[in-house]
Amino acid sequence: MKFSDFDVKRYPTVSVEDGYGEWAAHYERSVHDEMDLRLLERLKTVQWNVIGEAIDLACGTGRIGVWLTSRGVANVDGIDLTPAMMEQARAKSVYRDLSIGDVTNTGLPARSYDLAVQVLADEHLGDIAPLYDETARITRERGTFVIVGYHPFFLLNGLPTHFHRAGNGEPLTIESHIHLTSDHVCAARAAGWTLIEMDEGIIDDDWLSAKPKWAKYRQWPVSYAMVWRK
Numbered sequence: 001m002k003f004s005d006f007d008v009k010r011y012p013t014v015s016v017e018d019g020y021g022e023w024a025a026h027y028e029r030s031v032h033d034e035m036d037l038r039l040l041e042r043l044k045t046v047q048w049n050v051i052g053e054a055i056d057l058a059c060g061t062g063r064i065g066v067w068l069t070s071r072g073v074a075n076v077d078g079i080d081l082t083p084a085m086m087e088q089a090r091a092k093s094v095y096r097d098l099s100i101g102d103v104t105n106t107g108l109p110a111r112s113y114d115l116a117v118q119v120l121a122d123e124h125l126g127d128i129a130p131l132y133d134e135t136a137r138i139t140r141e142r143g144t145f146v147i148v149g150y151h152p153f154f155l156l157n158g159l160p161t162h163f164h165r166a167g168n169g170e171p172l173t174i175e176s177h178i179h180l181t182s183d184h185v186c187a188a189r190a191a192g193w194t195l196i197e198m199d200e201g202i203i204d205d206d207w208l209s210a211k212p213k214w215a216k217y218r219q220w221p222v223s224y225a226m227v228w229r230k
Helices: 016-030 033-042 063-070 083-091 129-138 152-156 181-191 205-210 212-217
Strands: 053-057 075-080 097-100 113-119 139-150 162-164 171-174 194-202 221-229
Touching: 016 083, 016 162, 016 171, 033 063, 033 139, 033 194, 033 205, 033 221, 053 063, 053 129, 063 075, 063 113, 075 083, 083 097, 113 129, 129 139, 129 181, 139 152, 152 221, 181 194, 181 221, 205 212
Parallel strands: 053 075, 053 113, 075 097, 113 139
Antiparallel strands: 139 221, 162 171, 194 221
8 A cells, every 4th residue: 555645745756765864863863662572572472582583674773683692682683774773773883793785685594583673664564475484484483473563553554664854853764665454464375374472562652741732633543563473
């Protein structure tokens, strides 16, 4: 589904690489932990501290790598499309290896990881089937794929992934696509994944204590987490 059919903001749209390249400098000041880390904390079907090797797909500035290592994941690699984000991830010194690349065609060896994770990135993919195919290829038997994303409910209401330029505050939309839950299920099942857990985050009091300007979206679902097992 084309996000442009629902867009109510009509901000100028930039590519993923250009957008995150510019946003990188202040990304961590604008992304709220309630969006993603809260959902990771609530997952019950993943034993983080027994995972030997994990790949952080679209690792960005390394926030998720820091969280994974703090939970006992032994070795974490990362891949991202944007050099400016990767520089910040590298500076955190939590990754075993980092590389620039496409999360749907990583070039990584098959069956290399116990866990694949992708956080806040799937809306930038025109088609999510290649993501599920690639995670199935690079994870081992009984491997796990955890995906956390921006909820399609917000996109369907015309509210895109966007940021404000550091200099003049101009809002920019990063190219986005809408994937329904059924799109994920169909793509994942075709790749050999089975859904074992799902959760959704809403705009609640904890969220509003950090971002009170979002009060008009109270009780809206803002993010989701799915855990898939091979």
